[in-house]
Amino acid sequence: MKEKPDRRPSQGIMEFLALISSARAAVVLMIILTVICIVGTFIPQEQPEEQYLKAYGSSLTQLLKGTGLTNLYHSWWFLALLGVISANLILSSINRARKVLETYYKPQVTLPLNSSIRPFSFLLPFEDAQSRLSHELRTLGYKVLEEKQEKECYTYADKRRFSNWGSSVAHVGILLLFLGGMYGNWPGVGMRKDVQILEGEQVNVPEAGFSLKLDKFEARCNEERLPLLYRSTLSLVQNGQEKVQKDVEVNKPLKYEGYTVYQSSFGVVGFAGTATRAKEKAIPYRMIRGEDASLHLKGGKGKDLLIVAHQFFPDFAFTPQGPGSRSDFPVNPVAQLMVNEDPEKSGEEGWRELGWLSPDHPLRYKGYNLTMDHVISYTGLSVKKDPGLPYAIAGFTMIMVGILLAYMAPHKIIRGRVKEKGDGVEVFLQGARRDKAQVYDEEIARLETVLKEGTESSARRKENR
Amino acid sequence: MKGEWLFQGLFWAYAGSALLYILFLLVRDEKWIRGGKWLLGVGVAFNLAYLIWRGLAGGRFPMSNMFEFVVCFMFGIAGVTLLGEKLLSTRIAGVLTAPFNFALALFAYSLDHRIAPLVPALRSVWLAIHVSMAIIAYGAYALSCAFGIMYMIKEKSGDKGLGSFIPPVERLDVWMHKTILTAFPFLSLLIIFGALWAEEAWGRYWAWDPKEVWSLITWLIYATYLHLRYTKTGQNKKLMASFCIAGFVAVIFTYLGVSYLLTGLHAYKD
Numbered sequence: 001m002k003e004k005p006d007r008r009p010s011q012g013i014m015e016f017l018a019l020i021s022s023a024r025a026a027v028v029l030m031i032i033l034t035v036i037c038i039v040g041t042f043i044p045q046e047q048p049e050e051q052y053l054k055a056y057g058s059s060l061t062q063l064l065k066g067t068g069l070t071n072l073y074h075s076w077w078f079l080a081l082l083g084v085i086s087a088n089l090i091l092s093s094i095n096r097a098r099k100v101l102e103t104y105y106k107p108q109v110t111l112p113l114n115s116s117i118r119p120f121s122f123l124l125p126f127e128d129a130q131s132r133l134s135h136e137l138r139t140l141g142y143k144v145l146e147e148k149q150e151k152e153c154y155t156y157a158d159k160r161r162f163s164n165w166g167s168s169v170a171h172v173g174i175l176l177l178f179l180g181g182m183y184g185n186w187p188g189v190g191m192r193k194d195v196q197i198l199e200g201e202q203v204n205v206p207e208a209g210f211s212l213k214l215d216k217f218e219a220r221c222n223e224e225r226l227p228l229l230y231r232s233t234l235s236l237v238q239n240g241q242e243k244v245q246k247d248v249e250v251n252k253p254l255k256y257e258g259y260t261v262y263q264s265s266f267g268v269v270g271f272a273g274t275a276t277r278a279k280e281k282a283i284p285y286r287m288i289r290g291e292d293a294s295l296h297l298k299g300g301k302g303k304d305l306l307i308v309a310h311q312f313f314p315d316f317a318f319t320p321q322g323p324g325s326r327s328d329f330p331v332n333p334v335a336q337l338m339v340n341e342d343p344e345k346s347g348e349e350g351w352r353e354l355g356w357l358s359p360d361h362p363l364r365y366k367g368y369n370l371t372m373d374h375v376i377s378y379t380g381l382s383v384k385k386d387p388g389l390p391y392a393i394a395g396f397t398m399i400m401v402g403i404l405l406a407y408m409a410p411h412k413i414i415r416g417r418v419k420e421k422g423d424g425v426e427v428f429l430q431g432a433r434r435d436k437a438q439v440y441d442e443e444i445a446r447l448e449t450v451l452k453e454g455t456e457s458s459a460r461r462k463e464n465r
Numbered sequence: 466m467k468g469e470w471l472f473q474g475l476f477w478a479y480a481g482s483a484l485l486y487i488l489f490l491l492v493r494d495e496k497w498i499r500g501g502k503w504l505l506g507v508g509v510a511f512n513l514a515y516l517i518w519r520g521l522a523g524g525r526f527p528m529s530n531m532f533e534f535v536v537c538f539m540f541g542i543a544g545v546t547l548l549g550e551k552l553l554s555t556r557i558a559g560v561l562t563a564p565f566n567f568a569l570a571l572f573a574y575s576l577d578h579r580i581a582p583l584v585p586a587l588r589s590v591w592l593a594i595h596v597s598m599a600i601i602a603y604g605a606y607a608l609s610c611a612f613g614i615m616y617m618i619k620e621k622s623g624d625k626g627l628g629s630f631i632p633p634v635e636r637l638d639v640w641m642h643k644t645i646l647t648a649f650p651f652l653s654l655l656i657i658f659g660a661l662w663a664e665e666a667w668g669r670y671w672a673w674d675p676k677e678v679w680s681l682i683t684w685l686i687y688a689t690y691l692h693l694r695y696t697k698t699g700q701n702k703k704l705m706a707s708f709c710i711a712g713f714v715a716v717i718f719t720y721l722g723v724s725y726l727l728t729g730l731h732a733y734k735d
Contacts, residue, residue: 023695030692034685041675041727073673181671192668227584250585251666262668263585384668392670396657403650 020084021091029085036081040072082178089175093168100164103411109147109156113417113430120448122455123424126151129451130418133427136450140443142414155416163411170402177395184388192384194264198288199376202237205383208259210238215245217377219266225315225327230263232379248381258385265380268314268330273357273372287312287335288376299341299366306340307354307370314375316358330375334358339365414443427451468518469578471511472536476570478508479539483567486560490627498556505543505563512540523580528596529587531724532576537596538720539569541604549608553640557630561611591662598655603720605648606687606713612641613709620703638702641709642694649687656680675727679719686712 019025043064044051052061052070068075102108122129130153134144142157184190195212197203202213216233229249236244236256246254254261270288275297285295287309295307313325316334323336337354344350355363363370417428429444485501516536519527527533546562583592616637622628631637659680664670671677690708693699 023692024698026692027689027696027698030685030689034682034689037678037682037685040673041678041723045673222582224581226581228582230585249588251589251591253665253668260668262666264667382668389664389670393661396660400650400653400657403653407646407650 017091020088021095023092025088026092029081029088033081033085036072036078039069043069043072045073046071086175086178089171093171096164096171097168100161100168103158103161103164107145107156107158109145110149110154111156111415113415113428117428117430119419119426119428120451121421121424121426122451124451124455124458126153126418126420126425128454128458129425129427130155132450132454133416133418133447136447137414137416140446142412151420153418155418156413157416158411158413160409160411163405163409166402166404166406168402169405170399173395173398173400173402175395176398177392180388180391180393180395182388183391184386186388190384190386190388192382192386195381195383196267196378197232197381198269198378208383208385210236210243210256210259212261212381212383213237214379217266217379219268219329219377221327221329221331225329225331227329230266230379232263232381234261234381236261258387260384260386262382262384263379264382266377267328267380268333268375268377270309270312270376271333271335271372272374272376273370275368275370277368286376295370297366297368303341305366308338308340309335309357310338310353311336330377332358333372333375335372337363337370414447416447424455468515468522471515471518472573472578475508475511475515475536475539476574478504478511479543479563479567479570482508482559483564486563489560493627493630495556495630498560501563502547502550502556502559505559505566506547508566509540509543509547512536512543516540519580523582525583525588526593526596528592529581529583530577532573532578534596534720535569535573535576537600538603539566539573541600542566542569542607543604545601545604545608546611549605549644553643555632555640557615557632558608558611561614562607565607565611586666589662589666591658591665595655595658595662598651598658599720602648602651602655603716605644605651606709606716609641609644609648609709610713612637612644613706613713616641616702616706617710634702638705641706645687645690645709645712649691652684652687656684676719676723679715679723683712683715683719686715 044055047070049061049065052064056064064070068077072078124132130146130148134146134155134157137144137155137157140159142159143161145156147154147156191207193205193207195203195205197212197214199214199217202211204211213235214232215235218229218231218233219227220229221227232248234244234246234248234254235242236246236254244254244256248254248261248263250263253263269290270286270293272284272286274282274284275295276282283295283297285293287293287295289312293308297305297307299305311323312333312335313323314333315326315329315331317324317326317332323334326332335357337357338351339354340350341352342350354365357363357370357372359372359374362372413432415430415432419426419428427448429447431444482501482504485497485504489495489497489501516527516533519533519536523529528537542562543566546558546566550556550558615631616634619628619631619634619637632640656677659677660670663672663677686708690705690712693705693708699705
């Protein structure tokens with residue numbers, strides 16, 4: 001009876017490493033990742049708690065939140081899965097690279113051929129058959145190695161060995177992408193901040209060490225309110241100096257010293273106008289939603305008049321629910337002004353409607369001409385710095401190069417065995433590719449033809465003699 | 466609109482093509498295949514002309530909304546079918562892809578045909594690159610799915626009935642592999658170019674948006690297929706055929722399902 005060899009602890013580790021580096025493990029991991037991704041698209045991610053409570057009820061929400069299913073792609077177990085996938089990628093790349101190097105330095109020439117292969121028989125001298133075979137393989141672009149033994153010769157021919165590096169290159173690319181993503185999101189490394197700036201104002205972005213000033217904002221749409229343009233004319237100010245000025249649009253971000261500023265949202269929040277009365281200085285005013293803005297005018301007998309915008313619609317329209325806004329674009333701005341003629345009455349009874357104001361329809365009130373001159377918008381910008389981005393882009397490039405190497409020009413191997421038999425030879429030919437693709441029929445048929453032609457010409461030579 | 470007759474042309478050519486292929490399925494006479502293929506070619510010509518006209522009339526790439534995506538998708542499927550049939554020397558592929566293409570044409574008919582301007586997020590040269598990759602990859606995956614379905618039929622009915630028109634399973638297996646192999650680099654480029662574009666437009670190359678995740682799911686299914694071929698399980702050709710079918714189901718879901726059933730940044734359905 002054979003004795004079982006001692007199982008050293010390192011053997012167990014090696015077996016484990018072999019297990020997680022296998023193609024089989026890759027398949028299992030990819031299927032798990034696929035299933036998790038599908039789950040993640042059907043459970044809404046990173047929504048406010050109320051939404052989950054409404055959709056799933058309290059106990060299910062608790063379960064989903066507790067297990068991380070509501071922020072699945074950032075949960076610890078998802079990151080752990082990516083970790084295992086990384087281990088698989090690293091180990092399989094090492095394994096693969098070792099095998100690829102073997103095709104350069106230790107090609108196995110005398111490997112037994114598949115037993116199911118039927119040989120071709122030719123009436124050709126052994127040497128002649130072998131030389132014709134290798135000559136034709138070389139013509140087809142193969143590198144040919146031969147190992148002659150008694151009455152038989154093994155041939156190992158291959159081309160495009162470099163293609164074997166493809167899978168390692170692609171796998172390392174995926175790793176680089178993971179690393180780039182992690183590095184950019186690592187606390188303290190990258191940053192992302194959303195800022196809102198009103199037209200004409202300047203906002204400091206302390207994380208980036210500069211301020212952004214919005215000189216002008218433009219939002220345009222067509223008649224069906226399909227957005228056509230969002231454009232922020234920005235100045236970037238650092239240490240009191242204007243460094244860059246640029247029109248930032250979607251797809252045209254501003255780039256400055258590793259930071260990128262993107263157009264991300266906008267809103268119309270109010271308007272600016274003037275109040276004028278004969279022989280008096282014009283009074284400019286602004287009404288902005290959320291700000292405690294009001295216009296102070298003088299009535300008869302020096303009485304204070306207080307005017308506010310009760311409602312403001314950037315794209316005014318009558319809806320079944322009453323006055324409303326058709327869109328967020330400043331297509332048809334209209335404001336409803338209210339006046340308080342007796343500031344002592346501060347409650348609701350002090351206020352009455354003054355009228356509806358729009359650029360085309362100024363309001364007249366106590367000798368004043370009130371106008372709406374232009375709307376005031378804010379721009380929503382994202383300021384971002386991602387030092388991991390170059391690694392991610394390098395990763396993308398490597399994935400692409402790797403895939404193209406591996407699949408567009410795959411490594412091809414043709415193994416041959418020429419065996420002396422009677423007056424002629426038996427020739428075994430086998431095409432081999434790692435993914436078992438049968439792509440050799442044509443080339444093997446061509447080799448067969450060449451050997452057949454050789455047989456015919458050698459027969460003719462014999463006749464001539 | 467002036468060029469709408471081109472849409473009528475492609476619609477009725479695809480309808481006729483689908484009809485002839487279905488006629489073939491009913492009467493099992495190969496002459497109908499020839500007619501179906503010819504009309505499919507006519508449809509592709511109309512389809513291309515229509516896309517060019519819309520591009521010129523709109524002054525932009527004809528890839529702005531669901532209607533135009535569907536018209537592009539049809540062009541990809543019909544074009545890759547004809548090309549694939551030529552490269553693989555077969556006439557059978559269109560039997561399944563042409564009726565599917567007609568179903569898409571019906572869907573397209575129901576959508577808004579007006580030429581709308583591009584929304585700001587789509588105004589980029591990346592749009593043309595990104596969508597072109599999708600046309601090629603999705604067309605090829607439609608073809609591999611057709612081969613997958615034929616595999617199932619052939620395995621069930623052998624050389625009887627419909628099976629007599631279908632090539633042997635070994636050849637179907639090779640074809641499935643070839644089409645997936647061809648499409649995989651394009652699918653990868655589709656996702657990578659999309660990521661680079663998202664970085665330029667939104668400042669995020671990957672945001673786990675449902676469309677992005679579903680494109681990754683599609684990629685994972687085909688990557689699994691390609692890795693399975695290195696394992697013993699991959700010798701189970703029926704399993705591999707079912708991967709071809711599942712992969713294309715994921716493609717359709719990524720392409721249509723996400724826009725209609727899920728919400729996210731990437732829902733350009735209107």
